[in-house]
Amino acid sequence: MTLEIGGLTVRFGGVTALSEVDLTVRPGELVGLIGPNGAGKTTLFDCLTRRRDPVAGRMRFETGELGGLAPYEVARRGIARTFQHLGLFPGLSVRENVMVGAHRHGRSGFGAAALRLGRSRREEQQIRRITDGILEHMDLLPLADHPAAHLPHGTLKRIEIARALAVRPRLLLLDEPISGLGQDEAADIGRVIQDVHSASGAAIIVVEHHMGFVMGLCDRIVCLDSGRKIADGPPDRVGRDPAVIDACLGVAP
Ligand SMILES: Nc1ncnc2c1ncn2[C@@H]1O[C@H](COP(=O)(O)OP(=O)(O)OP(=O)(O)O)[C@@H](O)[C@H]1O
Numbered sequence: 001m002t003l004e005i006g007g008l009t010v011r012f013g014g015v016t017a018l019s020e021v022d023l024t025v026r027p028g029e030l031v032g033l034i035g036p037n038g039a040g041k042t043t044l045f046d047c048l049t050r051r052r053d054p055v056a057g058r059m060r061f062e063t064g065e066l067g068g069l070a071p072y073e074v075a076r077r078g079i080a081r082t083f084q085h086l087g088l089f090p091g092l093s094v095r096e097n098v099m100v101g102a103h104r105h106g107r108s109g110f111g112a113a114a115l116r117l118g119r120s121r122r123e124e125q126q127i128r129r130i131t132d133g134i135l136e137h138m139d140l141l142p143l144a145d146h147p148a149a150h151l152p153h154g155t156l157k158r159i160e161i162a163r164a165l166a167v168r169p170r171l172l173l174l175d176e177p178i179s180g181l182g183q184d185e186a187a188d189i190g191r192v193i194q195d196v197h198s199a200s201g202a203a204i205i206v207v208e209h210h211m212g213f214v215m216g217l218c219d220r221i222v223c224l225d226s227g228r229k230i231a232d233g234p235p236d237r238v239g240r241d242p243a244v245i246d247a248c249l250g251v252a253p
Pocket residue numbers: 012015016017035036037038039040041042043044
């Protein structure tokens with residue numbers, strides 16, 4: 001199993017954001033995580049990436065527990081994520097933004113890398129090779145030296161995925177990858193995710209409100225509502241589940 005979550009519970013004061021959530025993800029699985037606003041989807045990603053501490057529960061990734069790790073250690077273990085609101089550095093070039101992700105492969109750290117000393121210079125070259133390979137694969141190489149600021153929203157979404165891929169993840173967490181995109185750009189991101197999935201073999205969890213998109217893309221759908229898991233299964237079954245239809249009513253079809 002790639003990921004095993006058991007009894008995960010998170011509270012914010014009186015609000016229970018996640019309530020005894022169990023979830024397993026097999027290697028290479030493409031899972032859609034759906035649910036209405038406030039269901040707990042982002043909180044689940046925050047727990048997995050150690051930005052948020054659960055009050056109870058276990059999270060196991062491959063052979064190790066995630067609880068107690070620092071966020072940077074999660075990336076080193078092979079988990080990468082993108083953010084609902086883009087987490088790019090607007091002043092850095094496209095290549096530099098992606099290199100931030102690739103730095104988990106360097107052992108000398110940012111300080112030595114900045115000074116370009118000894119081993120770190122070789123690491124820097126290796127990181128640049130990894131980065132440019134990803135940029136080329138995602139048709140972003142012509143934009144490599146362009147500042148991330150002012151690029152179209154769909155391109156920024158692709159750069160975020162490229163940066164997550166630079167971690168060479170075995171588990172990729174995508175938080176609303178098509179939010180704010182038009183139909184063509186959303187279809188483009190769908191192709192990128194499918195391509196990444198088949199090329200990398202990584203397990204992927206996609207949080208998305210667009211039900212048609214996520215149902216068409218994923219092998220399996222998990223639905224949260226008010227912090228509880230209310231459905232888990234193949235898209236056609238979950239899509240017909242009255243509890244899911246009830247919870248997600250009003251979500252764009
Ligand atoms: N930092 C916080 N402080 C207090 N409450 C929070 C905090 N973050 C999330 N919550 C609450 O926890 C619950 C789950 O929120 P979360 O953002 O995980 O939901 P979500 O499913 O990702 O929603 P959306 O689809 O709107 O992004 C909500 O009730 C939310 O108001």
